[in-house]
Amino acid sequence: MTSLAAHDVTVSYSRQRVLDRVSLHIGSGETVGLRGPSGGGKSTLVRVLALVQGADAGHVSIDGTWVAGARHRVPAALRTRIGVLFQSPREATDPRLRLDDIISEPLRATGHPDAAVRERVTELADLVGLTADLLIRRPHAVSDGQLQRACLARALAHRPSYLLCDEATAMLDASTQAHVAGVLTDYQRETGAGILVVSHDHALLTRWADRVVDLQTQERRHAATAA
Template sequence: MTSSPHLLADEVTVGYGRQVVLDGVTLRIDRGETVGLRGPSGCGKSTLVRVLALLRRPEGGRVSIDGTPVGGVRYAVPVDLRTRVAVLFQSPRAAADPRLSLDDLIAEPLRAIRTPEPAVRERVAELAELVGLTPDLRGRRPHAVSDGQLQRACLARALVHRPDYLLCDEATAMLDASTQAHVAAVIRDYQRAQRAGVLIVTHDEILLNRWADRVVDLVGTASAVT
C-alpha cells in the first residue's frame, strides 16, 4: 500500500551547545490533517517547527516530504521542495523586514524565485484580499500598521506558494479576538481548498479542541512524539 502524503520529522535530535533540546522526536503531519502540538515553555516546540520548516538542520534524524528525504535547509533545498512547506510565526514584527511595504513583504518569496512581475502583482492582490488587507494598508511599512494587520500580511506571504503544509507557531497568540478568528478562518478555508496539512502549536486548549484532529504532547528532552 502506498503511504499517504505527509510531512515527517523522524527521530530528530537538536542541541544548542551542550543542551539537547529535542532527542529522538518523531512527528508526522498528513495532508488534510490538523495536528495540535502542546508542551511547556522551553520543551522544544519552536525548534521542532524550524526543523520541519527546513530552517534548522537536526543533528540526528531526518525530515521528509511525501517520502522524499530533505538533505539541506533553506536555499540549499530545491525550490519545488522547500516551497511546499510554509511557517507562520508568533511575532510578525520579528518575521517581517521593516524596510518593506506589506505588498513587498507578501511578494518577497515570489521575487526570490524570479517570478514574472505581472504574476507577482496578481498573486499579491489576490492574497491581500483573502487575508483582509485593504488597499490603503498595502503600501505601508510594518511600523505603520498594527500587529494584527502585519500578521495578516505574514499569513499572505506564507500562502504565496500554495504550500502543502502550513506550520503555525503560536501564530494567533499576540492577536485580538476578532483577528484571531479571521486568521483561523483563512487557514481553515485554505486547508479545505488545498487539502493542506496544518500544524498548530499553541497553549490555547480551546483552540486545540476546536481545530485539531489530534493533539500530541512534547514534554522536553528525551521525549518522543508519535
C-alpha cells in the first residue's frame, strides 16, 4: 500500500502514556486531518511519523516498508521522503542561521553540492514567496510568517512524498495561512504527496482534509476493545 502509516504505536513519558496503540495512515495524494485535545499526543504522533522519535511499541511504515529506529539510524533515502512543518517556526529554527541557510539545512546534511544547493534554495524561496533581501536575514529580523515560509521551503527541500503539518498555520495571520495552504495544495497536486494536517480548527479540517481522524476517539475504541 502506498502510504505513510503508524501501526499500533504506543509512547509513554515517564509513567504517563500519551499514545496507546494508535494507528493512522496517510495515502498518496490524500489529505488527512488529525484532531484531539491539547496534550493528547498529536505532536508526539507527528514526531513518530516523521522518524525523529521512536515508539515504545508498534512501528511506522513507508509504502509498506517497515522502518526501524529514528533519526540518523533511518537511511536518508527513507527519512527524506517525509517533510515536517511545526507550529512555532522560532522553536524549529536556529536563531544564528540566515533564512537561506535554514532552507538549505536538509540539502547540506545529505551532501548535495554547493551549486545544486544554491539553485534549489532559489527555487524554493520563489515558491514560498521569499525575496532575496529576506534570505540574508536571521530569524530575529523577520516576522513569524516570513520565518514559517522559510520552514515550509525547508520541509519541501527534498521533494518529500509525505508532509506533516503540526498546527502549522495556527500562529500566522490570515493571508499567510492562505499562502501556506495554497503552496501545500499546489505541491500535492503536482507531486501526489500525502499530507497530514493537525489542527484544533474544525472548520479548517473540514475544508481542507479528505477525512478527519479523532485521536481521542481512536484511543477510547482501543481501550473498549481491550476491556
